[in-house]
Amino acid sequence: MSDQFPPQTFRITRADLVRYCGASGDFNVIHWSDRLARHVGLPGVIAHGMFTMALAGRAVTAWAGAADAVEDFSVRFSRPVPVPDDDEGAEVVFTGRVKSTDDEGRTTIAVTATCNGETVLKLAQATIRKK
């Protein structure tokens, strides 16, 4: 396994956020109403942090080659991901590199996530079980 994984890019649109609201049960107004998001000092609607973490999970499981490989997964939400109300939405780019491996075949991957060149997840890492 290479130490560095190829970057993966995911697009997030308003439709994705609406779908995620329903699937996750997180209907916080800041994820669907520009008016109410601005009312609490945000530039507009932002993605759920847990949606960004879910995309990081997709990147990790794709690198691992197994959808059930994750044993430990942690992130810090360092900056919101604004999602404009247009067809392009927002783009989040994930990179990963091997941080360590243990004797039992577990690999810990350090993950970065950026949106418009700015870091949106800090201290993100996943430990995966080797298949």
Added chain:
Amino acid sequence: MPLDQPSAAPPPPNKRINTSFIGRSWPPTDVYLVGREKIREFATAIGATDALHHDPEAARTAGYADVVAPPTFPTVVTMKASRQIIDDPDLGLDYSRVVHGDQRFAFARPIVAGDTLVCVNTVEEILERGGHHFITTRTDVTTEAGEPVVTGWSKLVQRGAEQ
């Protein structure tokens, strides 16, 4: 004025979180029955197309009883369970000023459709720094029979009042 009677005092400019909650646990939540369609719906919503999340036959071939949830699916269960903490009026959390700071999941095994899960919530830490409050909650998710499945940690940040 006695400090143990905060209600008698004028409201402080920056509401404090009740630090006596550190270490507190709540009784187990009601059983959450994990549905196959809920896993499929969640996987679809995050764009996870792997057959393990959608096709019971593929999941069985991989050794699971039914479709397997993506790694952040536990949030569906733990977010609901954590209302037990967040809604406790004695904690003094102002949820309108709360943002999600950190999240971690440590798995004993993935969640699988058909699991009957219960959650035990604990407040691990409450800190104040730079006018903000930080509360770390741990949710131990087990099957109804007591088999460990996943533990989730959430750090919530209650932003301080505007200067």
